Amino acid sequence: MKRNYSVLILLFTLGLILTCTHCRRGDEDLQALVEDIGHRFAPDSRVAIWSVKIERRHGTPTLTGETTVPQAVEALRDSLEARGQSVQWDVRVLPVPAYRSTPFGVVTISVTNLRGIPDRGGELVTQAILGTPVRRYKRNDYWDLIQTPDGYLGWVDRGTITWMDSTEFTRWRQSLRCLVTVPYALVLADSGDTAETVSDAVAGSLLEYSTVRDGYWWVRFPDGRTGKLRQSDAVDFRSWLRSSRPMPDQLLLTAKRFRGFPYLWGGTSTKGFDCSGFTKTVYFLQGWLLPRDASQQVTVGQLVTRSVDFELLQPGDLLFFGRKATADEPEHATHVGLYLGNTEFIHSSGRVKINSLDSTRANFNQYRYDHFLQARRILSDSTVPVLKRQEWYVQTTEVDRHE
Template structure:
């Protein structure tokens, strides 16, 4: 009997020891998680524009981030709390890029997707000449961050990689802006072969000119000829940009009928926020990508459907109002053009009106209207000049 009691007692101690041995790790994991959440909420509350995908398990910090300061803050908090860890977080840009952490879009419109595959959701687009930060490579895809800070994947054919020196040379070179809606770079002045198509806002390197043509180079070095009447020097174009009523309305109306494209931000297709973003881009400003981001900018103008308060360029937001069970959800945006009307992309770029007597009366959008914000002439760290964004 004594041997049996001793045996059972030994088993109890062993089992208790196993569980007590596991408990500290379990507690440490739980105590590390709130610290990770705190830092993420502070530095990367929006995963679309900042990468801080970090977890703690088995005494290790794992994951990836492009925010070294945030990672440093996290490790300092762990040290202060006495939580042991091995830091195996992948810090981006990836060293495997060998310094080629700059990229420039080299096709008329690059499709930038939520995952490194063509079947993935179209997250956004970037037009030729747009600089991007390159973070890592996966197969034939690159994880990039656009000037509006959006982080997604682009196929290798869409960008050309550069190290800092090469990018500085590109940045310093004289450039042209394509000012038409759709056009082409030709291999020769006889237009016998096309080098690339072009869309509004495309940026090219100026090599030379004659009476009718500019000789240009694309970011990847391909060269050809562009008709002078559909382009102008970048500095001249920038100086001509202004967020005047006429400019905003003209740009918007020039895109009438362009088809709706989820993730689109170009003349080839736009979603609702891609449309408002493109209007502002072509008039000198880069604004946030999505409607749920744009709604956080500027000054509140209206929530009561008082259209007399609105000015040309104001952004109207639509969606679902908050209830006890569900938060507010912004799902659509358009731009006010005056005369009780706004222009937006729903199915196609179109004009809608809140006037019941108008042929463009839009009862559907009126029913889900939430508020109007004014971003024109309102300072914001998230709204930058195109001249700065493209350098």
């Protein structure tokens, strides 16, 4: 009897081991599928969230987590259905329900900081300037996770954004707005030397206006504040969009206006630029919407050359620098500058400055020369987004109607 009891225990243990092994293999296959979907639909965590994992709840595989990509969820469901695999679902598609009625927002201060985590000590990953439209996904105490028009995600102090429903956001996109074109401007409560300041503004800021009178734009902030902006500091946004025809000369003039401005990691405003924030801002002020980081900007435009060849380079080309490819790793762009012509380029490194890739020049930069990766041309590439076609900023039908 004792021997039979031992055999039963052994058989039960073997069965349990086989069951656990089967479950583990099943979970591993499921995890591989989840990761494959993530690589396909959300390969860059800077612009998309795919945080999905597998848990065992009462012996049943359960998918948990969250994502900003509903198409990825549908693809995963279809794949599981094709496999005949049954799972429990606890995956949240962002935005959270509380934000679905007011998912849009517009920055209401001159520059707001986006951080990697919801904490003031978190890394500054990027910035958004006054009048930038954003989407929000979830909250954490006083912070909102938002996405900017270039797709970048980050945590922002919610008090720096005015939130809107779809009707309010449509009205804002159709409104009269002016675009700040000077590096730095002030919005005043009244005209005159002793007028109180309502807010500051940086190049690229957008403000609604009601009229232009006595040398001032009469402007309105997204949060309802009003004031006067010097007329020479801005242009009508819609007219600017219709007339914007990016030319190398204008691009270079814009870039040189920021010479000497300070470097700031994560900076995309005239209060401080990092390298890609500088090139992004310069192109934005000519009507283009570049990706945020150097490693993203290197994926757009047309490849010009992978070596320093002055015969091939043209003013306005983006020059990329970084880690060269090896047998084990691909190249990785970590720095970007704007080619000026005559062997020189302008970039933000310590400050916005001009260097040369010609070893005979006094401003030659050996380090950048040694780490040159490639040059890309934006101005002749119709696939790079332009602001006049961005639904974030305008109703494109309105622009088309006036062209």
